[in-house]
Structures are given as structure tokens and as C-alpha cells.
Amino acid sequence: MRFSTFLLVLSFFGALHTTQAEEKKTNYNVLFIISDDLTATALSCYGNKVCKTPNIDRLAARGTRYTRAYCQGTYCGPSRASFMSGYYPHATGVLGYRSPRPNIGNRVTWSQHFKNNGYYAARVSKIYHMGVPIGIEQGSHGADDEASWTERFNSQGPEWRAPGDGETLQNNPDGKKPAVGGNTFVVVEADGDDLVHSDGKTAKKAAELIHLHKDKPFWLGVGFARPHVPFVAPRSYYPPFKPYSKMVLPPKVKGDWDDIPKAGINYCTSLNMKMDIRRQKKAVGGYYASVAYMDAQVGKVLDALEQAGLNEKTIVIFTSDHGFHLGEHDFWAKVSLREESAAVPMIISVPGKKPAVCHSLVELLDLFPTVSALCGLEVPDRLQGRDISQTLDDPKHEVRTSAFSVAPMRKGFLLREDKWAYIQYQEDASGGMELFDMEKDPKQYTNLAKDPGHAKKVEEFKAKLTAKLKEVRNNDLKALPVKPKPKRKSKPKG
Ligand SMILES: [Ca+2]
Secondary structure, three states: OOHHHHHHHHHHHHHHHHHHHHHHHHOOEEEEEEEOOOOHHHOHHHOOOOOOOHHHHHHHHHOEEEEEEEOOEOOHHHHHHHHHHOOOHHHHOOOOOOOOHHHHOOOOOHHHHHHOOOOEEEEEEOOOOOOOOHHHHHOOOOOOOHHHOOEEEOOOOOHHHOOEEEEEOOOOOOOOOOOOOOOOOEEEEEOOOHHHOHHHHHHHHHHHHHHHOOOOOEEEEEEOOOOOOOEEEEHHHOHHHOOHHHOOOOOOOOOOOOOOOHHHOOOOEOOOOOOOHHHHHHHHHHHHHHHHHHHHHHHHHHHHHHHOOOHHHEEEEEEEOOOOEEOHHHEEEOOOOOHHHHEEEEEEEOOOOOOEEEOOOEEHHHHHHHHHHHOOOOOOOOOOOOOOHHHHOOOOOOOOOEEEEEEHHHOEEEEEEOOEEEEEEOOOOOOOEEEEEOOOOOOOOOOOOOOHHHHHHHHHHHHHHHHHHHHHHOOOOOOOOOOOOOOOOOOOOO
């Protein structure tokens, strides 16, 4: 070989090497960790002083923590179907507990998009809707979408049947009921270790999969069931929250419900759950113990990633499907469109990006396009979320002026803007309205919707909401029948 030819060959391989290196740079793994029914207010990185979450905090310390991230549906079914399919609930019509597949035809879901681009795509436990506790007790797939995965794994657990000290807090004023199943406030201080329960098994399986697939790109969804009810955790997680009497409840404001429409009073309240102060405090303590247990499992997954040497090759996301009330306004659980229920914790960690806190309004729906863009994959035009990847370089960057969330069970809609939170019940507002000034009244005690001084603002929001729904329904799914009515007046299942 002549020397010049040698150089040519050398430069050719050099170029090839660069291309491969560039490819590798964008070919990140995706580790998507989602907790169930987790309110941001329970995490120490979001300011909670009682419930310590050192593992989620350490992810926040190296990633971007979003302070104003919102779910698109305030309970499992619509929220999960939305961020996995890339459409708002009123675009697909998935307002209940179903897989989005019949409504999206052959369009790819978030993980399926990665699967079709050569990724190993797997889920461990709950990513789409899965009934908790029943689906976890059975180890069943729930409202899953098989096409989204290369492989899928469920993590069976005893839930409320776990041996230990259990108490039913809800609708049990005389204390005669033992720990019961269903979507009920139950606290179980459980015997045994982390692996007795579903989330311990989920972390173990996730760690195995990370090691097994460390040499090829993966999209791994890790879904934890806690702190969804029942609040079940090993005994070792309870001491910081005992005696339960030391838990501090949110302030009880006299006449708090007087200025809101009936639909605005959440389906779970201290009153209709028959929970006295002792039970309310124990509910908070039990929830926190479940959060602490879930946080420890997050730690195991993050450790596995680090041990596999994948920290620099992996985008890690931590979030929840929606928030949860812990006694604010004497509300409990989800469905409500108030901040504690509609906002979610959201942390995105991308190799090479500086840690940051971002106050821009973002939606769970933004994850699919954003992570696709970050991994160098095509971002399908039809997706209704926005690519927020620029916020990872500039946390002041804003991609939207409002976040949109719905509570179909209440025919409720939320438009959250920088300064305002506007909530409306029924599309024609016949179920009433709420307007909160989030600067002067961040805890949402004063509904301004009927205040004459805010009449213009309310009219503006009504028009904005009509326009938003029109925009949401104007999509490539084409005239799909919207099925807003849950078959029965059921309580949320997950
Ligand atoms: Ca949930």
C-alpha cells in the first residue's frame, strides 16, 4: 500500500470512528422511574422537612428538577395512557382505566418508538394503568399495551395482606374493621424486609435488567406502586413518623369549602372518609413511610445503573402519574385539580448537563418528544407534548404559557398559568368554576371566580379552555368518538 492510500484508509476509519462516537453520544439509555400517587410535597428535594427522600434527592442534585410539572389526568388511567401515547386524554378518549391502543391504532407509543429504533424496551411493574392493590396482589398486566415492550415483568406483592400491624383508617370509626383490600386508606407496618413487597421485587428485577442489557441501548420503565394505598412498608421505615400524633396536618380554614362549587369538593375528604384527627395524622405518617420505602427502592435502581457504569450513558427520569392530597382543605387522595393533586414531581437527568431547578410550566406529555429528541430519534409531528430539552441547558427557557390537566371523573379541567390556576367543571362551565391567584394565594384558599373584579379574567379563561379543548381534539386520530363517561360512578382504581 502506498503511503497516501494508507493515509486515506486511516482517515476513512477515523471518520467512521467519529460517526460511531457521535451516534453513541445521542444513543442514550432511558431509565424512566415512576411512582404511583406521589405528591411532590412529600419529597425532601421539594421542601418536605419530615419525609426524607435521599435517593430521589441525589438524582435531583445531578439533574433538572421541575417545580411546575403537571399531569394530564389526575388519576392513573388517563394520566398514564396520555404520556405513553403522546396525546391528551380528550384526544384519545381514554378517560378511564383502559389501554390507549384501540384509540391510537398502529401509532407508536413512547417506549415502542424506542423499540422500533433498536432499543430493548421493557417495563417492570406499573407503567400503564394497573389496579392497586388488586393487580399487584394478582401480579397481572392491568391495562397494559403489549406492543410497547420487548419484555414485561410484573411484581406480585401481598399488599394489605402483608403480615404485620395493619389498620383501616377510612370508614372505620369504631375501629372494628381489620386491614381491608381495595382502594382504601390502610396502614400496614409490615414484618420482614423490602423484598416481601412488590416495590422491592421491582427494584431487584430492574437492577438485573440493567446489568443484563448494559451493552445495548435500553428504554427501561420502572413503576413503583407506593405510596399508592394501601400504605404498606417494612417496619424499619416507620420510626421517623412515630408516634403518629407528632405529624402536622395542613391548617384547617373555617369556611374553606364555602366559596367553591360542589364538584370542587374532592371525592375523598376527612368528613366522608370518617377520619378523625388521629386517623388523619396516621394517614400522613403511613404515606410518608411508603414514600421512604419507595425512595429506598429508587436508590437500588440508581446504584445498579452506577455499578453497571451507565451513569454517563443514561437519561434518568423520575416522576409520578399525578399528585395526592394529604389533608389540604380536608381533601385526601387524587382526582382534585388543586396543586397538590395536579402537580407532579419531575426530575430529568441527562449526562453532561448541569444540575438545575426549572420553574417553567411543563407537562408529563412533554417527556415522549423531549426524550426522543435527546436520543436523536425522530419526534413524530402528531405528538401533543412539546420538546422541552432546551430547558435542560437553560432552565429559564419556557415552552408553554399554560399547563393543562383534566379530572374526567368530575368533568373537571385545569388551566394553570404562571399567575393563575383556573378550574372549570363541565365543558360549558355549568358545574362551576374556581380561580386562584397563585402569587397571593398559593395554597388556594380564596376562589375568585365569582368576584366581580375578576369577571373578565374568568371570561378569558373560559374562552382559553374552549380553545384548548378544540386544539386537543384537532389531531391525527380523526373524529374518534370521545367517551367521557366512566361506566359506573366508581372510585379511582389506581
Ligand atoms: Ca396513580
